[in-house]
Amino acid sequence: MISWQTNYQATCSIEYGLGSYDYTIELPGYATSFSYNLDNLLAGTNYQLRIKAQTFDGSEFSTGLTYSTPPLPLISGIRVQSLTDKAATGLKVNWSTNIETTSSIFYNQKGEARKEISLSDKIKEHEITIDNLADNSIYELFATGTDQYGNTTKSDTITFTTPIDTRPPKVDNISTESSNVGSGKNDIAQITVGYTTDESAECSIEYGEGISGENYSGKATNDGIFETNHLSVVSDLKPQNPYHFRINCSDKAGNTTISSDQTVISGEITQSVFSIILKTLNSLFGWAKILIK
Incomplete structure (x- = not known):
């Protein structure tokens, strides 16, 4: 868009070209304020421009x-790492643009x-990270960018x-909790192990x-x-007994990792209500002693 003014009423013409005035546009009527939109110009090109007026x-x-x-x-220079x-x-x-543009990857x-991943900042050196792709798979991509005038490149x-x-x-984030199941002679301990992995x-x-x-004689699995x-329960343990454990994990590609050795004490035996009553009576009267083993 070209705009200009004259201090007298005048008719105007526009002359322009590459190195010389190859084209002329006559504007109709007399005025003191003018504007004209020159289109179909070559991008990134120097033009000679002249305004002529006649009163x-x-x-x-x-x-x-x-x-x-x-x-x-x-x-230019699009590359993948x-x-x-x-x-x-x-x-x-990564890729470069000759002028500042937005960044998009399809x-x-x-x-x-x-x-699509897009960034709105207009820059010349571009970088976008794509996550969670399938491994050993064929992908296609292209980049686009839009400049301040709305011109888009691909x-x-x-x-x-x-x-x-x-x-x-x-x-990571390994935690343990001990508990008991049953009571008295039938009491057994179990350990709940919680943890996370940074991929499935x-x-x-x-x-x-x-x-x-x-010695890792026991195993608790979550097959398939x-x-x-993750949350795993290790059961049928001896109460008040030290145990050591490790976590063995495999991803879908078969890559396996084993955690460091961890130590935990299984839960205490909890007496049944009947056993507690008998022991209390025995301490008071002595006659229940024969019933308690």
């Missing part, structure tokens, strides 16, 4: 300038619905294969008597259940 009495005057049209946005420090398969996508597993579509998952799950995993508890050691928040 009622035939006086002529003109002014000229050199005008540069803004360049259209272009994407696998992220190996994350639990789920991820990628970092991606999909081949044959699946397309997804990269070529690239195809890539995500790497095979070789990273085991990480076990199938886990089991391996345990043995003692505060440490290589892949989750990130």
Whole structure:
């Protein structure tokens, strides 16, 4: 859009071109304020521009300038890098634009619905991280960007294969709670173990008597259940007895991790109400002694 004013009523014409005045546009009527939208210009190009005016009495005057049209946005150097420090398969996508634009990535597993990640800040060096991709799978993606004038650019579509998952799950936030089931001679202890993994995993508890050691004679499993928040119950334990355990987890790719050895004391025996009454009577009168073993 070109706008200008004259101090007298005048008719005006616009002359413009590349290095010379190749084109002329005559504006109708007399006025002192003018505007005109020059379109179909080449982006990122220097133009010679001249405004010529003529008043009622035939006086002529003109002014000229050199005008540069803004360049259209272009994407270059798009590249994809696998992220190996994350639990789920991820990628970092980088690219550059010749002018500041927004950042968008459109991606999909081949044959699946397309997804989008967009950032509104206008920059020239772009980076977007894509998380939770399927491992060892073929994906397609392309980048787009929009400049301050609404001009949009799109990269070529690239195809890539995500790497095979070789990273085991990480076990964290281990907590234990001891409890008892039954009473008296039938009383047995159990331990509830809670923990998390940073990716979906199938886990089991391996345990043995003692505060440490290589003996893990027992095992509590959650076969076929892949989750990130875990709760396992180890039952049929001796009350008031030390146990050590470790957590064994595998993700869907078969990567396995084993936690450090943990120690826990199983719960105390709780006497039945009848046993407590007999012991109380025995301490008072002595006649119930024969009933208590």
